[in-house]
Amino acid sequence: MKTVTSIAELQSCLSPIRGKGQSIGFVPTMGALHKGHTELMRIAKTQNPVVVVSIFVNPTQFNDSNDLQSYPRTLEQDLAKCEEAGVSIVFSPSVKEMYPTPEPQQFDFGSLDKVMEGKYRPGHFNGVAQVVNKLFGIVKPNKAYFGQKDFQQLVIIRKLVEVQNFDIEIVACPTVREDDGLAMSSRNALLTPEQRQIVPIISKTLFAAQNKGSNFNVKELVRWVKDQINSTPLLDVEYFEIADATTLEPIYKWSDAQQSVGCIAVRVGDVRLIDNILF
Ligand code: PAF
DSSP states (O other): OEEEOSHHHHHHHHHHHHHTTOOEEEEEEOSOOOHHHHHHHHHHHHHOSEEEEEEOOOGGGOSOHHHHHHSOOOHHHHHHHHHHTTOSEEEOOOHHHHOSSOOOOOOOOTTTTTSTHHHHSTTHHHHHHHHHHHHHHHHOOSEEEEETTSHHHHHHHHHHHHHTTOOOEEEEEOOOBOTTSOBOOGGGGGSOHHHHHHTHHHHHHHHHHHHHGGGSOHHHHHHHHHHHHHTSTTEEEEEEEEEETTTOOBOSSGGGOSSEEEEEEEEETTEEEEEEEEO
16 A cells, blocks of 8 residues: 655556556545445445545635544554555645645535535535545546435535536445444544433434334424434434435425435534435
8 A cells, every 4th residue: 555645646656557547446535534434445446456545634624623623633543444445545645735725616516515514514515525626636536435424415526526527436335334323423533422322312313214204294204303312412403404315405295306315413512413314
C-alpha cells in the first residue's frame, strides 16, 4: 500500500494504472475509519484491481467550527485498516494541498440540498460537493463507493456526477450496523457510555416504523417516530421526514412516491447522529 499526501505524487502513481486500462475504485472518507468504511473498501476491491482511499477531514463541509475541531482524527489506525483491507493507495492531503486558495465553487442542486440535512446544516452539501468534485477530478476513478447511511449525500453525489458530466459509476452500499442496530458512524466514538447504551432506540424505532408502514398514514408515522425517540431520555429529534427517495421532496401520502425514505437526525448531547430507512 502506498500513502501519498500530494496531488502530483498521486497522479504519478495513477497514470501508469490508467495507461494499463485498469479500473480504479475510489472510497472517499474523512478518516476515523470503522466497519462501514472497510465494507466500502471490501466491495470496491471485489470490483476493481486498484482501490484508492482518500482520508481528508474537509473543512468546507462543516458549518460548525466546534464540530470540525472535535471530529475524530485517527490517521495511524486508519492506515492500518486500509492496509488490512487491501487498499492500493491512500491519499491523505493537507488542507493547503486541497485548498491552496479559498474554494469559490458554488453548486446548484435545486431543492436536493435545501431539505433535511441541508436545512439544518446550511452550506454542508456545497462543501461536500466541492471536495468530492476535486477528488473525482484528481483520482478520476471508474467507480466510487458511498454508504446509504448518508442517503441525502448519496443522492447529491449522483446529481454532482450528472451536472459535472463525470464518467464515474456511483456504487451505493448498504448501511453497516452494530449488533444492536446502531448505524456505524465516526461520530459514535464521541458518545459517552450512557449515550451509547441509549442510541440504538433510533434504528429500532426506524425498523418498527418500516414494519408499521402503510398501516399508518405518513403524518401519523412521522409523529409516532418523533414521539418514540423524543420520549427517550437524552435524545432529541432534530428532524424526521419521509420523502421521495429520488427527489427528496416530502411526501404526504404513500402513493406520492414509488420508493420513499425516512431520514432522521437526532441530537444526543453534543453529538448529532443520522440514519434512514426505506419504505
Ligand atoms: O461521507 C463522508 O465521509 C464525506 O462527506 C465525504 C464524502 C468523504 C466528503 O468529505
